Amino acid sequence: MIINEIKGLHLGNFYLTHSKPNDTALIYHDKKITYEKLDKNIRQYAAYLRQNGIKKGDVVALSCYNTPEFIYSYFAIAHIGAIVVPLNLTLTMEEIAMT
Numbered sequence: 792m793i794i795n796e797i798k799g800l801h802l803g804n805f806y807l808t809h810s811k812p813n814d815t816a817l818i819y820h821d822k823k824i825t826y827e828k829l830d831k832n833i834r835q836y837a838a839y840l841r842q843n844g845i846k847k848g849d850v851v852a853l854s855c856y857n858t859p860e861f862i863y864s865y866f867a868i869a870h871i872g873a874i875v876v877p878l879n880l881t882l883t884m885e886e887i888a889m890t
Contacts, residue, residue: 819859829862836867847872854878
């Protein structure tokens with residue numbers, strides 16, 4: 792059954808099994824970021840979040856521009872097992888409070 796196959800799939804398994812460490816994972820402006828660097832940054836962000844008390848099951852709001860840092864943050868939160876809630880940067884504080 793496809794659902795059972797998908798259950799164990801996560802970004803780490805996908806990109807590590809479908810790419811080489813020096814393959815390009817992201818291109819931001821003229822800067823290329825390899826899968827190795829992507830993985831390193833996600834793990835560093837996850838360590839920082841853990842050190843600051845974020846743990847599995849926590850809900851973390853993420854308000855960030857469309858940059859590599861958004862990707863690092865998003866997947867670092869997921870890596871910990873916390874729940875990512877991406878917020879639209881154009882929302883006002885009142886609109887955020889209502890969500």
